[in-house]
Structures are given as C-alpha cells and as structure tokens.
Amino acid sequence: MTQTLSFIGLGAMGYRMAAHLPKNFTQVLVWNRTSNKAQAHAKQYGTQVATLEEAVQADIIFSCLPTSADVEALIKTLSIKSGAIWVDCTSGVPESAKKLKIELQEKGVSYLDAPVSGQTIGAENATLTFMVGGDPTAFKQALPAMQVLGKLIKHVGDSGSGFAVKAVNNMLMAVHLCAACEGASTLKSHGVNLQEAFECINASSGQSTVTSAVLPQRIFNRSFPDTFALSLLAKDTGIALDLVQSAKLSAPVIAASQSLIQAASNLVEHQSDFSNVAKMYEMFNKVTIE
Amino acid sequence: MTQTLSFIGLGAMGYRMAAHLPKNFTQVLVWNRTSNKAQAHAKQYGTQVATLEEAVQADIIFSCLPTSADVEALIKTLSIKSGAIWVDCTSGVPESAKKLKIELQEKGVSYLDAPVSGQTIGAENATLTFMVGGDPTAFKQALPAMQVLGKLIKHVGDSGSGFAVKAVNNMLMAVHLCAACEGASTLKSHGVNLQEAFECINASSGQSTVTSAVLPQRIFNRSFPDTFALSLLAKDTGIALDLVQSAKLSAPVIAASQSLIQAASNLVEHQSDFSNVAKMYEMFNKVTIE
Amino acid sequence: MTQTLSFIGLGAMGYRMAAHLPKNFTQVLVWNRTSNKAQAHAKQYGTQVATLEEAVQADIIFSCLPTSADVEALIKTLSIKSGAIWVDCTSGVPESAKKLKIELQEKGVSYLDAPVSGQTIGAENATLTFMVGGDPTAFKQALPAMQVLGKLIKHVGDSGSGFAVKAVNNMLMAVHLCAACEGASTLKSHGVNLQEAFECINASSGQSTVTSAVLPQRIFNRSFPDTFALSLLAKDTGIALDLVQSAKLSAPVIAASQSLIQAASNLVEHQSDFSNVAKMYEMFNKVTIE
Amino acid sequence: MTQTLSFIGLGAMGYRMAAHLPKNFTQVLVWNRTSNKAQAHAKQYGTQVATLEEAVQADIIFSCLPTSADVEALIKTLSIKSGAIWVDCTSGVPESAKKLKIELQEKGVSYLDAPVSGQTIGAENATLTFMVGGDPTAFKQALPAMQVLGKLIKHVGDSGSGFAVKAVNNMLMAVHLCAACEGASTLKSHGVNLQEAFECINASSGQSTVTSAVLPQRIFNRSFPDTFALSLLAKDTGIALDLVQSAKLSAPVIAASQSLIQAASNLVEHQSDFSNVAKMYEMFNKVTIE
Numbered sequence A, B, C, D: 001m002t003q004t005l006s007f008i009g010l011g012a013m014g015y016r017m018a019a020h021l022p023k024n025f026t027q028v029l030v031w032n033r034t035s036n037k038a039q040a041h042a043k044q045y046g047t048q049v050a051t052l053e054e055a056v057q058a059d060i061i062f063s064c065l066p067t068s069a070d071v072e073a074l075i076k077t078l079s080i081k082s083g084a085i086w087v088d089c090t091s092g093v094p095e096s097a098k099k100l101k102i103e104l105q106e107k108g109v110s111y112l113d114a115p116v117s118g119q120t121i122g123a124e125n126a127t128l129t130f131m132v133g134g135d136p137t138a139f140k141q142a143l144p145a146m147q148v149l150g151k152l153i154k155h156v157g158d159s160g161s162g163f164a165v166k167a168v169n170n171m172l173m174a175v176h177l178c179a180a181c182e183g184a185s186t187l188k189s190h191g192v193n194l195q196e197a198f199e200c201i202n203a204s205s206g207q208s209t210v211t212s213a214v215l216p217q218r219i220f221n222r223s224f225p226d227t228f229a230l231s232l233l234a235k236d237t238g239i240a241l242d243l244v245q246s247a248k249l250s251a252p253v254i255a256a257s258q259s260l261i262q263a264a265s266n267l268v269e270h271q272s273d274f275s276n277v278a279k280m281y282e283m284f285n286k287v288t289i290e
Helices: A012-018 A034-046 A066-077 A094-105 A118-124 A136-149 A161-190 A193-203 A211-218 A230-246 A252-267 A276-286 B012-018 B034-046 B067-075 B094-105 B119-124 B136-147 B159-188 B194-201 B209-219 B230-246 B252-267 B273-287 C014-017 C035-045 C069-075 C092-105 C121-123 C138-149 C161-189 C194-202 C208-220 C231-244 C252-267 C274-285 D012-018 D034-047 D068-076 D096-106 D119-124 D135-149 D159-188 D194-202 D209-219 D229-247 D250-265 D273-283
Strands: A005-008 A029-031 A060-063 A085-088 A110-113 A127-135 A150-157 B005-008 B026-031 B062-063 B087-090 B111-115 B129-134 B148-156 C004-009 C028-031 C060-063 C086-090 C110-113 C128-133 C152-157 D003-010 D028-031 D060-063 D083-087 D110-113 D128-133 D148-156
Touching: A005 A012, A005 B209, A012 A034, A012 A060, A012 A118, A029 A034, A060 A136, A060 C128, A060 C252, A060 D060, A066 B012, A066 C121, A085 A094, A085 A136, A085 B111, A085 C060, A094 A110, A094 A161, A094 A230, A110 A136, A118 A127, A118 A161, A127 A136, A127 A161, A127 B194, A136 A150, A136 A193, A150 A161, A161 A193, A161 A211, A161 A230, A161 A252, A161 A276, A161 B194, A161 B230, A161 D110, A193 A211, A193 B129, A193 B148, A193 B159, A230 A252, A230 A276, A230 B159, A230 C231, A252 A276, A252 B159, A252 C252, A252 D273, A276 B159, A276 D012, B005 B012, B012 B034, B012 B119, B026 B034, B026 B129, B062 B136, B062 D250, B067 B094, B087 B094, B087 B136, B094 B111, B094 B159, B111 B136, B111 B159, B119 B129, B129 B136, B129 C252, B129 D273, B136 B148, B136 B209, B148 C035, B159 B194, B159 B209, B159 B252, B159 B273, B209 B273, B209 D273, B230 B273, B230 D003, B230 D229, B252 B273, B252 D034, B252 D250, B273 C252, C004 C014, C004 D119, C014 C035, C014 C060, C014 C121, C028 D003, C035 D119, C069 C092, C069 D194, C086 C092, C086 C138, C086 C152, C092 C110, C092 C161, C110 C138, C110 C161, C121 C128, C128 C138, C128 C161, C128 D194, C138 C152, C152 C161, C152 D194, C161 C194, C161 C208, C161 C231, C161 C252, C161 D159, C161 D194, C161 D229, C161 D250, C194 C208, C194 D128, C194 D148, C194 D159, C231 C274, C231 D159, C252 C274, C252 D159, D012 D034, D012 D060, D012 D119, D028 D034, D060 D135, D068 D096, D083 D096, D083 D135, D096 D110, D096 D159, D110 D159, D119 D128, D128 D159, D135 D148, D148 D159, D159 D194, D159 D209, D159 D250, D159 D273, D194 D209, D209 D273, D250 D273
Parallel strands: A005 A029, A005 A060, A060 A085, A085 A110, A127 A150, B005 B026, B005 B062, B062 B087, B087 B111, B129 B148, C004 C028, C004 C060, C060 C086, C086 C110, C128 C152, D003 D028, D003 D060, D060 D083, D083 D110, D128 D148
Antiparallel strands: A110 A127, B111 B129, C110 C128, D110 D128
C-alpha cells in the first residue's frame, strides 16, 4: 500500500502490533520513549526508527500508550501533518477522545479512538478486535492498516464510542470475575469438585470468557501470569463507572463490582495480574479457589 | 438395555427428555399429574402409561418436577422398589437432596440430584448437560440412561452438589444478565451502536453466554420469548444465595444481583421470560436496550 | 453591623434565610430571578430589592441557587466588588468551588462554599448548619452574617470541602433510607409491628435520623410531604459518588445505594419528595411500609 | 414481688442484668456454666446459686446465652416447671423462637424471645431496651421483671418478632457503619477535616448512632474497645439476611453490606470489636479514618 505509517509506543502490545505492518506497507516508522526498543524493532521487523516529529508526518499514525493523559501530553507538543489520521489504540477515556477529535480537526487531522482487545497473544497473531469511534471516512481510510493487525474491526459510533466499548467490555469482564470467584468459593465450601462443576457451567447459561478461560488458565492452576495488571483493570472499570455517572444511570451491579476491583487493587499487589482478584476473595472467605 | 426405566413429570423439559429413552431401553414407563399428557407421550414415542405406584418399580426412575417440595411430597406417599435409582432432574435445593438421599437409602433406594441445563432445545436434541450429585456407584449405573438424554454428564460431588452447581450456574447467568443490561444501557446513553459494540465484546474478554445469546436473541430484537420464567430464575438465585449464607461467605456481587432479580420478578410480570429483567433496567434508566 | 449584605436566590430556603438578616444588619439587598418574590420579601422583612449588579457590590453576598452550574452562569456575567465575600449556600459541586475560588480570587473576591442543612424549618428558625470550605480569614469575616441564620457553623477545610461534606451527608442519608426501607419491609413481611419495632430501634444502635424522623413523619403515615425532591437527592448522591471516583476509592455500599436512588428518581415521580424511595421498594417487594 | 426468678448465663450482659433483680424480687436464682461466676454474683448481689434443675423451677426464667443453638441444647435436657415463663435475652434466630415456643407450650411453659440492646453500660444502668415476641399474656406477666432491667420494653409481635427486630437493628447498624467508613474515607481523601465534618453531619439528615457515637468514640480516636465482637455482628446480620431470603425480598443494600461485614470478620481479627470494620476499609482504600 502507498500509505505511510507510523507506530508510537512499543510496549507489550505495540511492539507485537507494529511487527505486522511492514508486510503490507512499505514505510513503517516506529517511535518509543526508550529508543533502544525502537532500534530492536527495526532490526527484527524491518521498520524504521524515527523521531517523534518524523513519526507524525505519516498518513496513518498509530499510538498505543498507557493512558489518555499520556496521549494528550504527547499531542500537545507536536505538529502533525495535515490530512493525517491518528489511530489511538490506548484504552482511553471517552471524554478525552471527544476533546482530541475537536483539537486535531482544527489542524486538519482526524482522530480515531481505536482500542483493541485480544491481549498480547492477539497482537502476536494479528487477531485483535478493534472497536473504533470517530469519523466514518477516516475509519475507512485507516481500515486497511487496522486489518493487518486485527480480525474483527468495527466502527461503533462517534468519537469516544470506541473507548466506551472497551471500558464496558472490561467492566463486564470484571463483574464476571467477581461473580465467578464468589460462585466458585460457594461451591468449594459445599464440597463440590470445581473442575467438574465449571465444565458443566461452561456448557450452560452461566458461561463467560472468565469461567471458560480465566478460571482454568489463571486461577484454578494458581499460575496468575502477569499479562494485564490489576491496576489497569481498576482504571478501565473506573472509566466505565464514569460513563454510568455522566449519563446519570442506575447500574448497581457495575457500581458494586467496580468498588471491589478498586479494593482488590489495594489489597493485593496492584501491579500483579488482574486474576489476583481471586486472592481478595480468598481473604474474604478463607476458601482457596482451586 | 435391560434396565427398566420410568419418567415422572412430563412438563416442557420432561416430555422432550422422555421421548429419547425408548431408543435404547425396552421398557419406559411415563407418569404425569394430568394423565392425558402421558397418553399422548405413549402414543407419540412408544412409552407406556403407568400409575405412580408402577412407575416407582422401575430400575431407574427419572423425575422432572417444578421444585424440591414437589419431589418430597411425592416421595412421601410412595413405596419405591428396593435397589432402584431415583434420578431427580428438578432444579432443586441441595439440603433437600441430602435429606432425600438419607431417607431413600433406608429403603435401599439411591437418590441422585441430577439437574440439567440446555433448555427445551437441548432436551429435544438430547444435548443436555447433567450435573450430578450422590453415590458414585449409583451414578455409574444410571449413566447409560442419562447418556441417551445428554451430551456432557458429570459427577460433581456428594448429594446436593448437582443442585448446587445448577443454582450457581443460574446465579452466574443472572449476574451476567444484570451486568449486560447495565453495560448496554450505558453504551446506548452515550450514542454507541449496540449491535456493533456487542459483536466486539463477544470477541473479547467481556463475553458471556448472556452477551452472545440472550442479548441478541431475546432482548435487542424485543422478542422476550417465554421459555424460562423470571420467577424460576428468582427461585434458583435464591437457592444460590442460601448456599452462600449457610457457608457464611462474602459474595457481594451475587447478593446484590439476587436482590435485583427478586425485584424484577415483582416489577415485571413474574411468569414472563427471564430476559424481561431488561425491562426493569429500562424503567430504572429510561433507556431502551435495543 | 456595618457590613452590607445581599442575598441572591429567594427560593424555599433563600426566602426564609434572608428574612433574618435585617435583624442584625442595616443594609440587606435581595435579588431573585422573578422579581415579584424580591418585592414581597422587601415588604415583608424590610430588605431592599436590588439589581444583580447592585447586589454584587455588597460586602457579603449570599447565593442560594439550585446547582453549581447556575452559580457559575451568573458569576460569569458580573463585576463583583473587590474585597467582597461570596457565600454560596447552594448544594454544589466541589470541583466548581475550587474553580470559582481561583477565578474570583483574581478579582479580589473571596469565595466560600457554604451549603446548609436543616431544611425549610431550619431556615425559618435560623437553626441551620453551615459546612464551609475556603479561606479561613474570609470565613471569619462572613461568620457574623452566617450566625444570624444558623446554629452550627463549621469551617471544614479548603474550597470544595463544604460541598463535599453536604454531598456525603446526603449520601449517608440516602443509604440510611434504602436500608430503613429494606429493614422495614423485612419486619413487615414477618408480621412484626413496625411502629413498636422502630421505637426499639430508635433507642438502639440501628438508629438514624431516617429511622427516627423520616420513617414516622413521612413514610409510615403515608404523607410523603414535598419538601426535598428525589431528583435533588439523586443529584447530591451523584456528587458524592463522583468524589469517590475521583479519589479512586472503594465504596460499595455508597455505590450501590446511589444506583438505587437514581433508579427511584426514574421509577417514581422524580419531582416528588425523596421519601418516595419507599415506593420503589414497595414495587420491588409488594409489601407496604406502614 | 412474689414471683420467683432465675437467671441462666452470667456473661458480660447477664452478670450485670441479674444484679438488679434482687432489688424488687425476694428469690433470684443464678446459674452459670462455670459456677464460680455464680458464686461471686451471689456474694456480690444477694442472689442464690442454683443447679440448672432448680433454676427452671422459678416463675420467670431469664436466659442470656451466645446463640439460639445454646438455648436449644440446654432446654432439651430440662424439666421446666409448668406455668413458668422463659424470657430468652439471647440475640437469637426467629425460626428457633417459633420452634421453642411450640415445644415449651406442650409442657405448659411460655417462651418469649426478648433480646436486649444497650450493651454492657445499659445492663449496668438498667436502661436496656427489650424487644419482645410471643404470647401477650406471658409478656404482661414477665413485664415487671423486665422493667427492673430496662427502660423501653416493647411487645413487637408473635414468637420470633423480638429476635427479628434485634437482627434488623444490628443489620441497620452494620449498613450505617459501612456507609460511615466509606463517607469518612471519601472526605479524608479530599482533605476535609473529619471531626468538623461529622459534627455537621451529626446535626443533619445524615446522622446515625454510628456517626454520632461509634465514629468518634471508637474509630476516630483509634481505641476500638472490645465490647461487641465482629463475629457476633456477622452472625446477627446473617440472621437478618436469612429473614430477607425466607420472605423472598429484594434488599440490595442489606445484602451487599452483610457480605462486607462477613468479609471484615475474616480480614480483620474476628474476635475484635465490630468497629474494626473500619480497618477493612483502610485496607481497601489506603486511607486512615481519623
């Protein structure tokens, strides 16, 4: 393709995502705060190390940073090429997306909030899901580049909608995680075999990705692998509850679960994997979930 | 097979389940409170109408009644054949299973709590899931008969364990339903396209059988088909919370959700489908979930 | 006293509050959006009708408006006298107080967030409680004027602290209201005499102003007098939950209760008295709380 | 008075209660599992040490034991005098009261569930509150004896009603405690002075016995005096939630709070004072409530 691309932020997700782009695009610039990561990436995948100023001269600019605050801080300092499309893959704040869309529009730049799901394994296999908010025309223009990285790419609404869907997705996951830990503790306390029980549940109406993947792969086997930090889940659920609040809605199950995730991120080591929510319940109930 | 079978209770589930048994078993007796249903079943599927007294002389006795109280009331009046195995497919109360196991044991009868999931479609296609509690030897003896009706058949623990797993499964489903309605209302309020949003969520960590099946097939399309009554879901979640209580556990998300299902069964017509929980949220938030 | 005073906003609270000021202060200007109310006030209590521009030339300017947004909109249009102290009795938003404090500081004006509790009866009897945030020196200067209107006047911290205390107070009241309705429904369902029961509770550790005043005076007697609208309680509890969220705290009981108040304000007529939360519970439980 | 009395169970409450009875009654028998306590009581207050068999020959038999299970176990072994009235001051289970009432009725004995509130200080000063369930005639006959011990003595309904009111009272207190800890943490996080803030709240609609007594006397001053164990509060709130469940009610705030108290009794030392719930919140939020 003739579009020029750049990728800003080569963390666990970004590093793997940017790796696929050279397959379909001739010029792929990469930038990272610590530049040796960018150099390693260029060597390994055929991308080109760029300064931040060079990176924002590309047609499509991907960013994948920890928070919306990081993206805002970066954009403030930059002269982005007019006509460029900024595809922000951060799990960010809807309000920030609306603000950035307007600010960048004034400079002739389109901003898409385009968070992804699928974790590092999805980034590696280019099977991510993109949930995208913003201008439909910009979405179409950025679609070929996103298709290199993901399998399901959806335009879900105006600016902020992408971030909103990601926040609600993670909030649902958090609710399911709390419920699964509570249900498993209950069954365990009554002497039920958890493995067999959840095989039944996973074939029934109570199934969730938490019961079919998180419980067996992270909790029952006591592995708690560090892939997605509890503190980030707390942040995302906070964004979801802010959406509930700003629309003046009643969402008691979401609200209570958000508080529990928040508590877990203080009770358990907050940089540890989100599956450690199980350990909070183990403290609550003196029952091991295995 | 040479075992003789009987099936007590030809409701929406039982009628369809009993229909498969004559394929593998020579003698299948059926009994129903209103006998014309039994007669229709015999004519349609080659089962035999029996009195209750005859039915409990079979080697394997299935029951599928509304509540544990119904099963207890029935058993009190009967002289069951010594050596028989009673397979109770009711969504019942764990405490009742423990009691019946002991009572029937004294008469030489084995009692298995063996609730099923999969709804009428699963009963029709013989793809039900059985979660079974009770004596492992009795389980093995009843297994061939259960295998005619189901796909996944699991022994999950002592008496009461089967009912416990079913109650927790339905409780998890109830939590997921509340969370999905809350999440969908939030996205809708912020102008997000719900269909596209939940396609993304269903490919992500927030997926549940509720988000992938209940939302699109019952709620978004406003069909609310009457297959599983809200009042029965309220009953099942009540059983789950009783399990939490009797083990003195902390399960805040389950506890809050149970209260909401209970409220919904009074706010909305309680004999209507469980998916009508969505209508309670629509009253809470003045947002239509579609 | 030689300070000149003005009072902006003669609603149910403001009208009664401003009535006391002429007792201790020579010049008391009053302003109201609909001016005939101001004229009636002047005639009845010896205050002076003023234009908004005149009102903000006083030494101490009281405001008592529905929301912080109203106060901000008003202030934007005005040239307030340098050296004046603005005492904002609105039940407002802490963030707004912080912003107004800084904005007015630049013009030499002090801003105090000074919400009151005690309802119209407290305003009438000059027994209000003032919870005040802002500069301690300004607090001392405005104290004599506040003392004419209230009995307990406390400086609780920096700008925004007054609004925060008011929001948390109303949030606690909302939690107590939900709990009292739930507890009363439970006792009623079990055949307990509610009047006698709550006399005991009011002499015990479960007492709250809700159980000792709201239940008997508004709910048990089915009077539900319109003094404080459910929609305003929903607004105040929303402010409290925003404080929880912005500090990234875990407050599950507050969070769940806020959702229930929000639901009630949609389920029941939202302009009706806050005590109508009881009617939501009556719909939930089909039990009358009397 | 000519009635003969006995007091079974001289714990922290019972020891102080029984001390008042000799003032108005000639014969007061006392029994305690460890008899040296009974001997000390007799010496100190002029009561008479008795065997259990002697004690149940009195006209009015008070009991004050840890749980209903203890009372049931004791009663099973005894031949109580026909015509006697058993006044059970235990904080017990309503279902147990209904059962004991029927069992004792067959022996000509009246059973009153008569739990008290007011703590050890109320027992010492004879200012307890009695909430009594059972036969109204028996209530009248036992009233003079209860009046020696308490200030407010109320007949609240049939057997079990007294225990129900006590359980709901303690449940409300538990909700208020959670809410107060959450509210205080929120204000503290925003830099508000807690002492001043709660002086305002205690003069306003958000007041509860928790905010006016528990917060300042047990939590803010970090004294956490051991007077009422967290594990007993967990037990009582469990009884309250069982009442909610058995009546099939929706009580989301009670349900969520019960789970939190249950969690606290495992997270914090469960034999410590109930005010240690504050320490759970301090772990949740990393904010000290003082």
